[in-house]
Amino acid sequence: MxxxxxxxxxxxxxxxxxxxxxxxxxxxxxxxxxxxxxxxxxxxxxxxxxxxxxxxxxxxxxxxxxxxxxxxxxxxxxxxxxxxxxxxxxxxxxxxxxxxxxxxxxxxxxLLSCSVAFSSLALGRPFSIITSNAEWVAILDEQTQKFLTTDTISRSLWRGTVSTNLQVLELHNSSNFNRIAQRIEDYNIARLGSEVVILGCAGFSGMQYKLTNMLGGKITFVDPIxxxxxxxxxxxxxxxxxxxxxx
Missing domain, CATH: 3.40.50.1860 (Rossmann fold)
Structure with a gap:
């Protein structure tokens, strides 16, 4: 066992x-x-x-x-x-x-290290992170750079971090779901050109299926948990x- x-x-x-x-x-x-x-x-x-x-x-x-x-x-x-x-x-x-x-x-x-490795090496498609409050954006951008390989192609896949401007405990409030989905569509997909989005907070856990249905399968969601x-x-x-x- x-x-x-x-x-x-x-x-x-x-x-x-x-x-x-x-x-x-x-x-x-x-x-x-x-x-x-x-x-x-x-x-x-x-x-x-x-x-x-x-x-x-x-x-x-x-x-x-x-x-x-x-x-x-x-x-x-x-x-x-x-x-x-x-x-x-x-x-x-x-x-x-x-x-x-x-x-x-x-x-x-x-969670961060395995998600970055999987997205950049296994999936090999442009990826970004959606996170909770805005304070995480600069932190996760810096930490992600640490885990990226030195390979130029892998680094070019990284597109950045987007904040929902919600606190962690607000993420699973059903009234915020449409706001989260719209933020991903407007910023992670349209602005950053992501094909893969990492759900960068444990507060998103289990949300990837609903997001995939909402956004019509346009992108792959990675649940770090x-x-x-x-x-x-x-x-x-x-x-x-x-x-x-x-x-």
Whole structure:
């Protein structure tokens, strides 16, 4: 049994529930063709974590709140209890690097890095990010450049970040859906010429199907939660299998 931990580093349980829904949909698809061999635990940021992560300061605060719980051997979330950990915040979140720096750390997957790699290398089409509040635009633009390959063609595919001008917790309010879709159509597609749009916030989780229907299949939407979890499963399963073969 491969044991995985999905960490929502903010303290909003409803966001963890949305993340769980997306992950369990992935697991349901996999279990139709093979027996369940993956156990997933979900962690919501403890007291002291911000309700939403809207920039660098709240990212730092959430890391400082979550890390002690992950390091506590008596906690059910102790990092060494797992074969892999997904940090479910769309950014180069400091918690990912903090876990990786711990002794005997498991595989750690961040949402931004795997989404950029997939969009630029696997899909190979012009891509951009849609995010929540405007503060993220400059941050994600800078962080994305860090993860792009040095290949000129891959870098030319990157078109930039667009803000919905909504706060994270406003994204799943159904009254805002048309506004989000219109923003994508006007800016990501028409202005930036994107063929792929990364849903750059965990608050968008599960929205890709409705957006695809709304926009008539004009573009491909990447849900980082789905992609990140599938990346975690593939790599953690491989590493766990190889390690046990050597024992």
């Amino acid at each position: 491969v044991k995985l931990l999905v960490v929502n580093p903010n303290s909003t349980q409803s966001m963890t529930d949305e993340i769980r829904t997306s992950v369990e949909r992935c697991l349901g698809d996999a279990e139709e063709t093979q027996p369940p061999v993956i156990a997933v635990t979900y962690m919501t940021g403890p007291q002291g974590s911000p309700r939403q992560i809207d920039g660098l300061e709240s990212s730092r605060e959430s890391c400082e709140a979550c890390l002690p719980l992950l390091q506590d051997p008596s906690s059910q979330y102790h990092y060494r209890s797992y074969d892999g950990i997904l940090v479910a915040c769309f950014s180069d979140h400091p918690l990912a690097a903090a876990i990786q720096a711990l002794p005997a750390a498991p595989l750690v997957v961040g 789905v992609l990140g979890f599938q990346t975690l499963v593939t790599n953690a399963t491989f590493l766990a299998t190889e390690r046990r073969r050597c024992e």
